[in-house]
Amino acid sequence: MNVVEMRGITKRFGSFTANEDIHLVVKKGEIHALLGENGAGKSTLMNILFGLYQPDEGEIYIHEKKVQISGPTMANELGIGMVHQHFMLVQPFTVTENIILGVEEKSSGFVQYEKARNKVQKLSEQYGLKIDADAVIEDISVGMQQRVEILKTLYRGAEILIFDEPTAVLTPQEIDELIVIMRNLIREGKTIIFISHKLKEIMAACNRVTVIRRGKIAKTVEVSETDEKKLAALMVGREVSFEMEKKEQKKGSIALEVKDLLVKGFHGKMAVDHLSLDIHKGEIVGLAGVDGNGQSELIEAITGLKKIEQGSIFLNEVDITKFKTRKIIETGVGHIPEDRHKRGLILDFTVSENMILSTYYKTPFATTWGINYTEVEKYTDRLISEFDVRTPSIDTPIRALSGGNQQKAIIAREVDRDPDLLIAAQPTRGLDVGAIEFIHRRIMEQRDKGKAVLLVSLELNEILKLSDRVAIIYEGKIQGWVDPKIVSEEELGLLMTGSKQAGGDAI
Amino acid sequence: MKNTTLKQNRNSALLTSILSILLGIIVGAILMLLAGYNPLVAYQALLGSAILQPFDLGETIRTTSPLIFIGLAVALAFRTGLFNIGVEGQYIVGSLTAYLVAAKVSLPTGIHALVAVVAGGLAGAAWAALPGLLKAFRGVHEVIISIMMNFIALYFSNVLVRTWLAVGKDSTDKIPPTASLRIGSLSQLFAGARIHMGIILALLAVFVFYYLLWKTKLGYQLRAVGYNRHAAEYAGISVRRNIVLSFLLSGFLAGLAGATELLGTSEYIAIQDAFIGIGFDGIAVALLGANAPVGVVLSALLFGVLTYGGGNMQFVAGVPFEIIRVVFAAIIFFVAAKISFRWGNRKKGKAYA
Numbered sequence: 133m134n135v136v137e138m139r140g141i142t143k144r145f146g147s148f149t150a151n152e153d154i155h156l157v158v159k160k161g162e163i164h165a166l167l168g169e170n171g172a173g174k175s176t177l178m179n180i181l182f183g184l185y186q187p188d189e190g191e192i193y194i195h196e197k198k199v200q201i202s203g204p205t206m207a208n209e210l211g212i213g214m215v216h217q218h219f220m221l222v223q224p225f226t227v228t229e230n231i232i233l234g235v236e237e238k239s240s241g242f243v244q245y246e247k248a249r250n251k252v253q254k255l256s257e258q259y260g261l262k263i264d265a266d267a268v269i270e271d272i273s274v275g276m277q278q279r280v281e282i283l284k285t286l287y288r289g290a291e292i293l294i295f296d297e298p299t300a301v302l303t304p305q306e307i308d309e310l311i312v313i314m315r316n317l318i319r320e321g322k323t324i325i326f327i328s329h330k331l332k333e334i335m336a337a338c339n340r341v342t343v344i345r346r347g348k349i350a351k352t353v354e355v356s357e358t359d360e361k362k363l364a365a366l367m368v369g370r371e372v373s374f375e376m377e378k379k380e381q382k383k384g385s386i387a388l389e390v391k392d393l394l395v396k397g398f399h400g401k402m403a404v405d406h407l408s409l410d411i412h413k414g415e416i417v418g419l420a421g422v423d424g425n426g427q428s429e430l431i432e433a434i435t436g437l438k439k440i441e442q443g444s445i446f447l448n449e450v451d452i453t454k455f456k457t458r459k460i461i462e463t464g465v466g467h468i469p470e471d472r473h474k475r476g477l478i479l480d481f482t483v484s485e486n487m488i489l490s491t492y493y494k495t496p497f498a499t500t501w502g503i504n505y506t507e508v509e510k511y512t513d514r515l516i517s518e519f520d521v522r523t524p525s526i527d528t529p530i531r532a533l534s535g536g537n538q539q540k541a542i543i544a545r546e547v548d549r550d551p552d553l554l555i556a557a558q559p560t561r562g563l564d565v566g567a568i569e570f571i572h573r574r575i576m577e578q579r580d581k582g583k584a585v586l587l588v589s590l591e592l593n594e595i596l597k598l599s600d601r602v603a604i605i606y607e608g609k610i611q612g613w614v615d616p617k618i619v620s621e622e623e624l625g626l627l628m629t630g631s632k633q634a635g636g637d638a639i
Numbered sequence: 640m641k642n643t644t645l646k647q648n649r650n651s652a653l654l655t656s657i658l659s660i661l662l663g664i665i666v667g668a669i670l671m672l673l674a675g676y677n678p679l680v681a682y683q684a685l686l687g688s689a690i691l692q693p694f695d696l697g698e699t700i701r702t703t704s705p706l707i708f709i710g711l712a713v714a715l716a717f718r719t720g721l722f723n724i725g726v727e728g729q730y731i732v733g734s735l736t737a738y739l740v741a742a743k744v745s746l747p748t749g750i751h752a753l754v755a756v757v758a759g760g761l762a763g764a765a766w767a768a769l770p771g772l773l774k775a776f777r778g779v780h781e782v783i784i785s786i787m788m789n790f791i792a793l794y795f796s797n798v799l800v801r802t803w804l805a806v807g808k809d810s811t812d813k814i815p816p817t818a819s820l821r822i823g824s825l826s827q828l829f830a831g832a833r834i835h836m837g838i839i840l841a842l843l844a845v846f847v848f849y850y851l852l853w854k855t856k857l858g859y860q861l862r863a864v865g866y867n868r869h870a871a872e873y874a875g876i877s878v879r880r881n882i883v884l885s886f887l888l889s890g891f892l893a894g895l896a897g898a899t900e901l902l903g904t905s906e907y908i909a910i911q912d913a914f915i916g917i918g919f920d921g922i923a924v925a926l927l928g929a930n931a932p933v934g935v936v937l938s939a940l941l942f943g944v945l946t947y948g949g950g951n952m953q954f955v956a957g958v959p960f961e962i963i964r965v966v967f968a969a970i971i972f973f974v975a976a977k978i979s980f981r982w983g984n985r986k987k988g989k990a991y992a
């Protein structure tokens with residue numbers, strides 16, 4: 133049976149068409165993936181199904197009956213629930229309070245908290261959500277908050293669940309857990325629409341996949357009859373290469389040398405604990421590790437953003453241990469930060485203002501007191517065309533760009549300075565395959581030019597694909613080195629959790 | 640759509656301001672009705688007595704000029720992500736210092752005034768230095784320190800007047816004409832109103848404010864720190880240094896407000912038993928003007944008209960001046976509640992409702 137059928141859906145925002153003549157059929161009991169690049173129109177389509185937007189054209193059938201979904205309340209009544217990209221939880225409230233918000237059962241004016249709490253607990257067990265009904269939202273992890281959102285829809289009796297890019301905020305382990313939960317939901321008779329632009333998860337978890345490209349349906353296929361390459365081509369509209377031409381390495385002398393580094397984390401514990409590391413010219417060193425094992429602190433220490441307790445850092449034989457951030461940048465360090473919104477960009481600045489963030493005071497941009505904006509514009513024009521940053525204009529606030537284009541802007545800024553050491557932290561997080569391919573090529577180019585690159589990523593395949601050597605970081609120490617050509621993702625995973633020691637044979 | 644976001648932001652700020660003003664005026668009208676006054680008569684009296692006669696126009700402009708300075712001072716700090724609620728104290732210190740230079744130093748006409756103005760500005764900056772430094776280096780909240788600094792300034796000024804500058808009286812003598820900002824021909828143009836060079840200096844400050852923030856390296860840094868200090872830090876911009884600089888510049892502007900008022904309008908210092916509330920007005924002006932130079936000028940003008948016209952409204956229509964303070968407060972309330980934002984969102988789809 134078709135639980136959802138959308139026929140000829142068109143949605144315009146002003147003169148822009150976000151969805152054009154879209155046909156989507158979702159069958160009962162399946163996990164149906166909606167795949168597409170950022171901005172393809174996936175969220176828009178699902179917001180229509182959830183009643184947040186009204187389509188300009190087209191019809192919707194639920195359980196093969198024509199409906200007009202006037203709003204989320206009506207969607208709820210039809211058994212449709214949605215977990216949005218951005219959670220909608222009240223931080224200081226408990227899980228149960230959040231779940232019953234708006235649908236409180238009352239008896240003589242009092243909320244029946246105990247009853248609701250039991251129901252929440254029961255639902256959590258039924259679907260393996262492992263939620264503590266009394267936990268306060270601000271104390272629980274992002275992954276757990278997402279499960280609370282899922283439970284919220286179940287509590288309201290949802291039969292059709294829409295997950296909008298649920299994995300974008302999750303760690304690899306949490307993603308695996310989510311897939312298990314989705315299977316549980318299907319077993320209990322639910323139907324899931326799963327939005328993502330990550331091919332691997334779709335291949336692992338879904339039955340069928342509908343690809344949307346620039347607001348139109350490219351195709352609906354059975355997952356068992358396709359592969360990542362075909363899906364990527366459908367999504368981007370051209371062939372995408374996953375393999376990277378890796379040129380012969382021209383390894384030079386040591387560029388970065390970190391010796392016996394000690395950096396404090398929160399609670400005074402050592403986040404980086406007597407860590408030593410070196411990177412040669414013309415080499416990409418991948419730093420693999422479970423999030424929170426000292427990666428961020430190491431990067432912040434190298435870039436002068438965090439105090440170094442002990443140890444030293446040399447860049448091309450210059451001792452930069454005591455340098456301030458600006459001096460470190462000037463010595464030749466480029467930094468693609470892990471959190472692009474917190475560190476990497478000033479969202480309210482224009483694209484061109486963001487391009488000179490660490491060079492505004494230098495020629496040719498600076499005059500005695502002022503900034504020569506003609507030069508800044510010339511420079512920005514060059515960078516956005518060279519790095520394919522898609523923006524309506526260079527005077528657009530960078531906030532308005534998609535994540536992929538924001539990231540390309542950062543990469544343009546950092547790579548164009550041609551730093552001796554490029555630190556790339558989570559350089560492709562949340563991006564789609566087209567952008568990932570581009571960014572990988574740029575990082576590889578730096579290596580081929582004889583520069584040193586430190587790549588920090590939670591995506592193991594990214595580390596294995598790009599790196600010449602891989603260091604495993606665990607509890608602030610380098611646990612060992614492996615050769616990416618011979619180590620498998622599974623083996624790396626074990627090393628990262630500290631449950632296995634690397635051979636010790638440093639390579 | 641995307642390429643018009645900037646314009647949209649600007650438009651939405653403008654829309655917010657205009658709607659807030661209208662709603663503020665309506666709130667005032669309702670209050671007048673409840674109290675048994677005719678709002679139409681009252682507002683007509685207000686407007687008529689603020690701008691129709693050359694004299695009144697001159698006085699309105701005089702009322703406006705310190706508001707421009709103070710509005711700019713608050714806006715500059717806001718732009719760096721700081722709340723300078725200490726403008727009132729910096730204003731007092733600015734006017735005190737300007738008085739001292741005017742009364743205790745003798746210099747040729749013109750130069751005397753200029754030196755006194757600059758000294759007032761510098762005093763304001765010095766007064767702002769402490770909250771700035773504490774904020775930058777110790778993380779102490781600038782609002783707490785600034786409020787304390789306001790009280791110190793107020794009573795310090797009173798003590799000086801009582802024990803040194805005007806022993807046995809409530810106010811000092813007038814400053815010598817060499818230091819005055821008044822110009823006979825300008826006054827005559829406005830039928831003898833107390834309009835003075837302060838307005839020229841204020842408009843000059845508006846231009847400098849714009850140039851500084853959007854055309855210089857310093858302005859780039861200040862705005863970067865204000866929008867996102869983590870990113871500024873990442874790029875090697877010193878957050879501490881810019882916090883201190885922002886406070887100094889803001890204090891300088893507030894000091895100029897005090898100095899020009901003293902040298903142009905009052906020309907003497909009196910003992911004050913309470914704050915005159917110009918700090919509050921400055922915050923209002925900056926908020927309503929969306930921290931933009933032209934916005935500050937326009938909203939200062941509006942508050943100038945309301946303040947001066949409101950005073951006359953008392954005599955012409957018999958409506959108490961307090962109503963005008965309510966209108967002020969209501970306007971700020973609506974600006975702070977971002978009235979147009981709500982309105983706009985209701986019509987567009989609410990994606991994240």
Ligand SMILES: Nc1ncnc2c1ncn2[C@@H]1O[C@H](COP(=O)(O)OP(=O)(O)O)[C@@H](O)[C@H]1O
Binds near residue numbers: 145169177
């Ligand atoms: N409320 C809106 N107003 C104007 N444009 C919108 C709105 N919502 C989405 N868009 C535009 O529609 C396109 C599709 O957006 P979206 O559905 O969020 O993409 P996806 O979820 O596939 O990344 C984008 O170009 C986006 O800028």
Ligand SMILES: [Mg+2]
Binds near residue numbers: 174175176217296
């Ligand atoms: Mg989306």
